[in-house]
Amino acid sequence: MSRFDRIMVWGDSLLQGVALDADTKRYIRLDSAGCVGLVSEKLNLPVENFAHFGYVTEKGRRLLRRRLILDEKAGVDLSRTLNLICFGGNDTDHYWEEIAKVPDMEHVSHVSVEDYTRNLTEMIEMIREAGSTAVFMNLPIIDAERYFNWFTREFSDEGRNNVLKWLEYDLYQIYRSHEHYNNILMQTARRHGCEVIDVRTSFLKERHYRDYICIDGIHPNAEGHKKIAGEVIAFIKERLPEILSE
Numbered sequence: 001m002s003r004f005d006r007i008m009v010w011g012d013s014l015l016q017g018v019a020l021d022a023d024t025k026r027y028i029r030l031d032s033a034g035c036v037g038l039v040s041e042k043l044n045l046p047v048e049n050f051a052h053f054g055y056v057t058e059k060g061r062r063l064l065r066r067r068l069i070l071d072e073k074a075g076v077d078l079s080r081t082l083n084l085i086c087f088g089g090n091d092t093d094h095y096w097e098e099i100a101k102v103p104d105m106e107h108v109s110h111v112s113v114e115d116y117t118r119n120l121t122e123m124i125e126m127i128r129e130a131g132s133t134a135v136f137m138n139l140p141i142i143d144a145e146r147y148f149n150w151f152t153r154e155f156s157d158e159g160r161n162n163v164l165k166w167l168e169y170d171l172y173q174i175y176r177s178h179e180h181y182n183n184i185l186m187q188t189a190r191r192h193g194c195e196v197i198d199v200r201t202s203f204l205k206e207r208h209y210r211d212y213i214c215i216d217g218i219h220p221n222a223e224g225h226k227k228i229a230g231e232v233i234a235f236i237k238e239r240l241p242e243i244l245s246e
Contacts, residue, residue, distance in 0.1 A: 003240075004082040004133070007047045008067070009036055010060050010123070011086040014140070015051035019221050020214035027053070033222055036084075038229035043236070056111045057087045057119035064123055068130045078132040082240075084197075084232075085123060086137040089218060091116045092181040096151050100159030103166040109177065113184060120188045135240075136189040137197040139182040140228065143210055144174040146217030195239060199231045 009015050017034020018027050031037055040047040050063055064083075071078055091111035099107050111119070127134040148171050152160045167173050182200060189196045203209050203224075212224035220228060 003080070004045065005080045007040070007043075007045055007082045007084055009047060009049040009051050009084045010064055011051040011084075011137075012055040012060075012090050013051070013053040013219065014089060015084070015086050015137075016049065016053055017051075017225065018053055019219050019225070020216045022215055025215075027219075030222060030225055033225065035220075035225040035228040035232065038226065039232050042229070042233050051086075054090055055087070056090045057116055057123070058111060060085075060087055061119045061123055061126075065126055068126055068132075072130060078130045081132045083127050083132055083134045084137060085120075085134060086139065086185075087120070088116070088139050088181040088185050089142075089178070092177050096163060097155075097159075099166050100152070100155050100162045103162040107166065109181075113181075116181060117184055117188055120185060121192065124189070124192045124194060134189075135195045135197065136185060137228075137232065138186055138200045139178065140199055140213075140220050140224065141203045141209065142175060142178050143213050143217035144171045144178075146210070146213070146215060147174060148217070150216040150218075195235075197232055197235045199228045202227055202231050 013027075015036055017030040017036055019030050019034075020026070021028050032041065036047055036049055036051070050060075050067065052059070052063075055063075068078070071081075092109050094107055094109055124134050148163070152163060155163070186196050203212060206212065212220055212227055214221045214224075
């Protein structure tokens with residue numbers, strides 16, 4: 001008998017399965033071709049996906065609390081639920097339009113490092129108090145150059161130059177900030193004894209990593225989602241094999 005009978009997913013557009021269509025330049029849902037859909041099909045387990053486009057850890061934490069309360073009231077056996085969590089891409093991001101207007105001042109991330117850590121920690125505590133299990137997934141890499149070109153595509157020349165000025169003409173600062181939050185996610189999870197599914201390394205190993213990332217530089221494309229799903233499934237087979245048992 002399998003230890004888990006469902007997966008609950010908590011995150012942002014990554015786990016929601018959002019990608020940017022290269023032709024229309026519009027965001028679309030990959031649905032069954034997204035990483036969560038692919039994992040659900042392989043594991044033959046029901047998945048409740050609570051990931052949302054644009055979500056940061058604060059919104060995720062509030063949504064998680066509400067859902068756990070509802071399930072507990074309904075008498076759901078939460079010990080048989082595997083919670084897959086991945087936040088950070090929006091937390092580490094900045095209000096680029098504000099930076100484009102006023103580059104000569106301090107600008108902070110959407111969610112501070114301290115609040116990001118606190119929110120992740122509270123998620124772990126809530127899940128454990130409910131008798132459930134939390135497993136984290138780290139962040140796929142981003143392409144800072146593509147991302148810069150994407151979010152400044154409608155900026156004036158002055159606004160674009162102001163963002164570059166604030167970045168001290170070093171686009172890699174965008175990547176380093178993303179890497180920093182990814183490290184915090186892994187450190188926080190491991191500090192509390194939670195498993196972390198490492199999907200980031202599979203992207204780092206790719207010489208042509210851009211083949212797996214949308215033109216916006218931040219969302220994995222369909223091939224990227226296949227790569228993520230493969231890592232999640234491989235992790236479960238190795239570390240949580242009972243989830244695949246009959």
